[in-house]
Amino acid sequence: MxxxxxxxxxxxxxxxxxxxxxxxxxxxxxxxxxxxxxHPFAKEVYFKFLDTNLGDPGLFKGTKHIETEVINSIGELLSLDEAYGNIVTGGTEANLMAIRAARNHARKYKGIVDGEIIIPESAHFSFKKAADMLNLKIVEAKLDENYKIDVDALKDVISDKTVAIVAIAGTTELGLIDPIEEISKIAFENNIYFHVDAAFGGFSIPFLRMAGYDLPVFDFSLPGVCSITVDPHKMGLAPIPAGGIIFRKEEYLEVMAVDSPYLTVKTQSTIVGTRLGASSAATFAIMKYFGKxxxxxxxxxxxxxxxxxxxxxxxxxxxxxxxxxxxxxxxxxxxxxxxxxxxxxxxxxxxxxxxxxxxxxxxxxxxxxxxxxxxxxxxxxxxxx
Ligand SMILES: Cc1ncc(COP(=O)(O)O)c(C=O)c1O
Incomplete structure (x- = not known):
């Protein structure tokens, strides 16, 4: 300097x-x-909220309310009446939160200490980062001839160490949707956490289905789905950084909570401490502005x-x-x-x-x-x- x-x-x-x-x-x-x-309107709103910090929500009650509203609106799009989660920096952080929730849940309720996650060969590399940080082993499920998870191959790699199964709704390389309904059934029957990475597809598949496109169900209407990543900064036209992680139950946030002594809230479940309220506000604005x-x-x-x-x-x-x-x-x-x-x-x-x-x-x-x-x-x- x-x-x-x-x-x-x-x-x-x-x-x-x-x-x-x-x-x-x-x-x-x-x-x-x-x-x-x-979108220019989302950028305009973003600037207005640049100083807000959702890491200390007691100081920014209005902005926290905005984040909750956004999570509820995305949850509604994904067939969930009561949604829990956060607007985070992107798909990587959202996937990391999902895998952390799955690991902690399996540790608490099943006593699994050296867990594994099953991801498809087509998964985004963010899961490799998550596994590395969370000390989990990656087990890859093979793809079939259509580049989607081969469900039989997936069944073969489930073990008593599996803490999560991951499937993709809009793969990074080909934009394909895995057979999520079938996998949801398998995960449900085996009582295994199931995360759907719809970082890319989450802001388009629901709307294309509404418009009559013949695309499969991938959301919380399937009982096995525990969490979904949906990124407003991809197909949602929100400014970077805006990722979304939606959980079916509050307990998935609770198993990640750590004490946050000097803040206005007692615990924090997000990876990041100080975090932008601007992303939530801009996503709120653009979702209202566009509507379905x-x-x-x-x-x-x-x-x-x-x-x-x-x-x-x-x-x-x-x-x-x-x-x-x-x-x-x-x-x-x-x-x-x-x-x-x-x-x-x-x-x-x-x-x-x-x-x-x-x-x-x-x-x-x-x-x-x-x-x-x-x-x-x-x-x-x-x-x-
Ligand atoms: C399916 C999928 N998941 C996760 C990510 C990671 O998202 P980000 O780069 O916003 O962290 C991507 C990025 O392209 C992706 O395609």
């Missing part, structure tokens, strides 16, 4: 120069991210774009990995390795990512990707072909 204060204008100029190095969502070139530009109708339109629009791209790339000869269930497409050139194709697309300004399972170009069609961007992309894909 320099000794003397610097003029605001000079600081802003330096920051703007650096900001220019960032890709912008509005350019329509970011195709490998599950984040997007937050607005989110249905949004989700449907992204699916229309996805269908357009899917049909176009097949027409020009690319091999698509699977029929998209949500707004993610993965595909390969029949004669070019995915890494090389990604490089060629990058040279033309497209920021794509390469999926690992299976290896393929992966594109996430978020709200910032418009039809004109897709038409340009198809032209580039034709030329590369």
């Amino acid at each position: 320099q000794d003397k204060p610097i003029d605001k204008q000079d600081i802003l100029k330096e920051l703007e120069e650096l900001h220019k190095l960032d890709y912008k969502y509005s350019d329509g070139r970011i195709l490998g991210s599950m984040c997007t530009e937050a 109708e607005g989110y249905c339109d949004l989700a449907e629009n992204m699916m229309k774009n996805t269908r357009f791209l899917y049909e176009e790339i097949i027409k020009i000869g690319y091999d698509v990995v699977c029929r998209p269930e949500l707004n993610i497409i993965a595909f390969n050139h029949p004669k070019m390795e995915a890494g090389l194709l990604a490089e060629k697309l990058e040279k033309r300004g497209w920021k794509v990512s390469v999926a690992k399972c299976p290896v393929a170009i992966r594109m996430v069609l978020m709200n910032h990707i418009k039809m004109n961007h897709l038409k340009e992309l198809v032209e580039d894909l034709k030329e590369i072909f």
Whole structure:
């Protein structure tokens, strides 16, 4: 740090120069991210709540009420009358809380000390972080030929050390939904905690189902589901950071509670201490602003774009990995390795990512990707072909 204060204008100029190095969502070139530009109204509200701290809710009773309302609204979307949980920094923290709840619950009620979690091969890497931090062993459940959890393989890896089973509603690489109803039944029958990671799909599957899309049930209407991750900062158009963890019962928060002596509340169950109220306020605002109708339109629009791209790339000869269930497409050139194709697309300004399972170009069609961007992309894909 320099000794003397610097003029605001000079600081802003330096920051703007650096900001220019960032890709912008509005350019329509970011195709490998599950984040997007937050809605302007959500950003406006976010700034108003920047100084609120939900780590000390007795000081911010109004903002705590807002968080509770948001958790209840998301819970209602997920077929839960009374929801418990928090707005956190993102899917990683939400998954960490779910696995911590499962571990502590199994320790308290079943005496499991060296537990295991069963996750699909398609799970987000946040579960590896959670297992590492919580000292749990990861057991991977194999996928079937459709890249979804193979339910028989899952049954085979359940043991008396299993503290949680995880399934995904909107996988990170392919946007697919695991057979959650079947897994819920297995988890329920075996009295095992079942967490659904709908970080990506949670803000679109309910709305697509309302709009008549034939997508499976993945929520608390299934009795085995104990918690669900749903991220407002992905498909919900809330500003980063906004993840959501919803629990079926309050006891899952209680088993994580530690004493918080100097604060206005006696205990705390979240991972983070001081935490933003702005994320809850912005999510509250955007959910009210859109309503179910607005989110249905949004989700449907992204699916229309996805269908357009899917049909176009097949027409020009690319091999698509699977029929998209949500707004993610993965595909390969029949004669070019995915890494090389990604490089060629990058040279033309497209920021794509390469999926690992299976290896393929992966594109996430978020709200910032418009039809004109897709038409340009198809032209580039034709030329590369
Ligand atoms: C299914 C799923 N879960 C969890 C996460 C982690 O979310 P975050 O990056 O917000 O921590 C992601 C991120 O893409 C995801 O796709």
